[in-house]
Amino acid sequence: MLLANAFAMESDLVRADAIEATEFPHLTQRHRVMGVPKTVVNGTGGVEGAMPEAYFLEAVLSAASAQMS
Amino acid sequence: MLLQERDRQAVRQRFEALDKPIRLINFTQELECEFCRETRTLLEEVATLSDKISLEIYNFQTDREKRDVFGIDKIPATVVMGEHDHGIRFYGIPSGYEFASLLDTMLLVSRADSGLAPETRKRLAQLQKPLHLEVFVTPT
Numbered sequence A: 001m002l003l004a005n006a007f008a009m010e011s012d013l014v015r016a017d018a019i020e021a022t023e024f025p026h027l028t029q030r031h032r033v034m035g036v037p038k039t040v041v042n043g044t045g046g047v048e049g050a051m052p053e054a055y056f057l058e059a060v061l062s063a064a065s066a067q068m069s
Numbered sequence B: 001m002l003l004q005e006r007d008r009q010a011v012r013q014r015f016e017a018l019d020k021p022i023r024l025i026n027f028t029q030e031l032e033c034e035f036c037r038e039t040r041t042l043l044e045e046v047a048t049l050s051d052k053i054s055l056e057i058y059n060f061q062t063d064r065e066k067r068d069v070f071g072i073d074k075i076p077a078t079v080v081m082g083e084h085d086h087g088i089r090f091y092g093i094p095s096g097y098e099f100a101s102l103l104d105t106m107l108l109v110s111r112a113d114s115g116l117a118p119e120t121r122k123r124l125a126q127l128q129k130p131l132h133l134e135v136f137v138t139p140t
Helices: A002-010 A025-030 A053-068 B005-015 B036-047 B064-070 B097-111 B118-125
Strands: A014-020 A038-041 A044-048 B022-028 B053-059 B077-081 B088-091 B131-137
Touching: A002 A014, A002 A053, A002 B088, A002 B097, A002 B118, A002 B131, A014 B097, A025 B131, A038 A053, A044 A053, A053 B118, A053 B131, B005 B097, B022 B036, B022 B064, B022 B097, B036 B053, B077 B097, B088 B097, B097 B131
Parallel strands: A014 B088, A014 B131, B022 B053
Antiparallel strands: A038 A044, A038 B131, B022 B077, B077 B088
């Protein structure tokens, strides 16, 4: 999550929310969160697990571009 | 008191590394929100541990204007910002592992530098559209 926050620091186009999964069960359900961390990108899809910076960047960018195509 | 004296000392020590002022903005509601009161109390305690931290508390139901400004749609919500709002939010109580993340984020924002690798910065600079990351986490 710190990476997502760092991305938000770096770019004005990035917003980063940390969501405590057990407090918002309707969201965990909607986004099919089975384990944490899970990063939902632009409201759909997502990236599961924690990973190094370069991998996380690739994962979120490809999730975002998959939505646009 | 949510933080033990030992924790307070450790946090105070970490906050010595704070550089630029930090604003914590909390949205709460006294009724019908199990973790709101605890979140607010925790933030109040944290804010006393460094004079670089200021805390603002708003009511999710009545402070609609602020709610819109910060784009808050659920509570408890905590905005961590410096001079500018970078779009960083914590939803839910930042306790346990999340408390460590809150502290790390405060230090990050206070440095006013993402600390990311040059290649990551380059790629993020090329973004054309908004990117919204919702990271689901748990306190343990």
